[in-house]
Amino acid sequence: MSFNLPLSEPRRKFLRKVLSIAVGASLAGLLVQMLRRERESKSPAPVSIPPDVSAGLTIIEGAIVYREGEGPIRAYAARCTHLGCRIDRIAGDEIVCPCHGSRFRADGSVVTGPATKPLIALRIEPDPKTGGWIARASA
């Protein structure tokens, strides 16, 4: 394709380059915007914790719930802070990531790596419908 404008060859080349970069950059910008929006629109679903949840550590859907006796409830995302694996097992008093073996204590802190960050705490709200709680990602 060529533009039949009365321009010299170097100038034409220059303009073509500028136009290509502009169009390319615009498309790349749109792509970035699309990907960003796509990422932002996905957030984990809240987890409903029943009022009779057991004391100690329990995994309910995407949440690890810790209850000390009849005391307050704490919940963490059942997602390893190392590389995002779904944690689906409790090993004694510890939470173990099945993918790379990170271990966490009941308070979410790291026992052994590779994870270095504690489990991400979820916000707990009472659920008047069930008498239990709802755990959701902190805003």
Add this chain to the structure above:
Amino acid sequence: MVITRWGTLGDLATAAFVVAVVSGVAVAVPYESANAYGSLAAILLGNPAAVFFRNLHYWSAQACLVLTLAHVWDRLRAPAEQRIPRGIWLRLAITLPVLLFLMLSGFLLRGDADARQALRIVTEAIAQVPLVGPLAATFAFGAAERLDLVYVQHAATATIVVWLFVVEHARRLWPKPAAIGVVTLVAGALSLFLSPGLHDGSDPVVKGPWYFLGLQEILHWTPWPLVAVLGGVAVVALLYGLRAMRPDRAMKAKGALLVLLAAYGALCAVGAFLRGANWELAPGLPTGAGNPIAGFVFAAKPELPVPLPVAMGRPEGCLVCHRGVTGLGDAHRPEAVGCASCHGGDTLALDKARAHARMVAIPGNLSTAMASCGQGACHAAIVPRVERSLMATMSGIVGIDRMVFGEATPGEALKPVHVKDLGQTPADSHLRQLCALCHLGAAKDKFGPNDEGRRGGGCNACHLAYDAKALEALDRYEREKKQGTAQAPTAHPALSLDIGNGQCFSCHSRSGRIATSYEGWHELHEPPAGTKDLAGLSPERYRIVEEDRVFERVKPDIHHERGLDCIDCHTSIEIMGDGRTHARKRDQLRVGCTDCHAPAGKRLASMPASSLDPESKRILAQRKWSGPAAERHGMTAGGDALVNVVVDSTGKPAMVRKRAGDRRELKPTARVCVEGRGHERLSCGSCHTAWAPRCNSCHTAYDPAGKGFDFLTNADVKGEWVEKLGPFVADLPTLGVRGLPAVDGKARESVDTFVPGMIMTLDIPSMGGKPAQSVFRRLYAHLEPHTTRREARTCKSCHNDPVALGYGRGELRYERGTGGGRWRFVPAGPILADGLPADAWTGFLGTRTGMLSTREDVRPFSVDEQRRILLVGACLTCHEERSAVMRDSVRDFASLLARRSPKCVLPAGSPGAATGAGSRP
């Protein structure tokens, strides 16, 4: 350069790529990315031709990767990089990671447990690359674990990129037909017999594809995943950079790459052969469900129903063979939950050996319960509770045993412990051999109902119920098994809330023997004199249980007579625990007599039905009792709901029998129970317990030469603990004092029932333990014997009875003299080294210190309490029990004493004797 008869390694790699593409197009027909696992499962179960194409796709792809790496190395050796134009060389370097992406995305498209974790890992790892990472991860894999996008990138984007770059490099559109032929033949042969499996999530081992096991291992060792990602980028950059290097430097770089590749291969081997569940070392051949499984793809299979059986939303092959299984009840119907939910196994195999390879024939044992009963959608909140409950931990028994053996201080014995953590000390080996069979963690390893010989089994210990049909089917199965013709029975035992007393009997017929006592059976130390054959004993009067234990019929508990089962009183929270670890039984038990029998003149404590906790509501819904729903339900003093205690609008309470569904009126206590202050400290059981099994002495010794059996490991061990028991007696319990939780900071006590717990000599030195001498213990134990009767024990059975007062058997006589009365006690049994009769808890009008009981909050009556009890006892030597005087004594003993007759002779030194003022007994 390696040139085979079918072409170069590059030709073969390209041919493998083409075969993978073509077979991929074929397998795309039955594959659904939105239902990846389900569609692949359906293929594996019922579409052998599709299995073949899937296998061909898999094996040709693996061949393509291996051949590509071999080709790269072959050409780098040449060195050939200098002969390739720079642009093409760049695109070839890029082809390698794109090919890896193609392989990995193929793995992700399985949609099984391994693939879902891999998708999360790869997305997160790429997202950690600064700036471009998050967007690149979203571009390649989507933002919400979407397989449809992965499918597009796999089948279109990456495939096209690789094909374009390879065609540009090879300068031909199609590889040589001979190369395609040989790849098809080899991969096809493999495809006939080796099918990559699917990981359904039941196996705790999570592994990536074989070529990424090294990466998985690296990610385990480094806290910075970015290192692994950037390391990969660096390798590609190094490959590209080879072309610009001086030949000698390039050779060194290639050597370094080779070393790296070898090290990486070693790491892959570590991941494949050494890693087990929870990332622990478990050397062995890979057993994960995702590994290729051997078996002829077109082997004859059972006729498949159309549509395929589905359970828990997934195709389940088990139901193809195991059709028409009945008896499990609504909640556990195989049509709803399938077989594998409980039994595991390979749901996608129709070959018996393969399908049953990782099956759990008897699920419910606590060691596997989280993967069966406790899995996510089922009873995940209950199984951890049970694991921490006393019937699983035996904490009290372990703590007390260690205390008695001198291995724990009374304070240490109050800490929660678990039977599974027993060591090899004398106390622990004693428990291993004599006690460790009776806990829920003991594995059930034989079919059939639990009985006195078969205990434990986790959830099954209580909830597995065999009816006549299931028993008959099991009997037939066991018979046919011996003949080698057994077919799995279709009559399955029920998984039920209707837990009969027999379930409790298997363990609770021992020690305190509450299950047998409740039904009115008292164990005899030895068969009745003159018995030649146990089978000849009258079944009306005697009951023979496992190990030739002989029980004699005595008075049953009134609640048993009225048809109540153990579960009618004991709640789910009591039995399965409240989720907390408790040291002792008293901490876990919740119910009391007055939860059903309101104190005379008071209303029964109750709660509105709307306030029931969710577990109680679920139980209520499951029970489906007939009749209108109750407006109010009973509750324990601690506020736990009693679902089967219902209160009508007039306040009249009734108990619904949990299994039968009918109602029994609940009466309040007798007025005499709450009259006056005389008996206000007495527990209901102190008066209403008819009898308790008493074993007055025993001797435990260790025989180093004997052969013992360790119930914890189920193995014979050298050295045996031997228990020699004294005669058992069914007699009224001894009374003593039990501490109660303080209320408003005020300590409380209750008079309660006790039996000799351990009056025994422990021959510890025989096991080489400390102390160096035998230990004598004189401990009584608090026991609720479960022999409640409506009629109370007599006044004299407490106030004038040496056994009740803790002196042991003998003659307790009141002698009147001129200076007042005097009690005398002549023991019936021998006096032991500690100066007390063999069966005594405390001395006559004496006191004891040190270790008195199996628990720290109980004691025998103090001297003052004994004197006060015996003061009333002195009255009873003249006055009839039911006389007005004795009735008055209960209401106000002090004023009675003040207006006593001059003829009354009180014991010398009794409280109130000198002044004429009485006091509370």
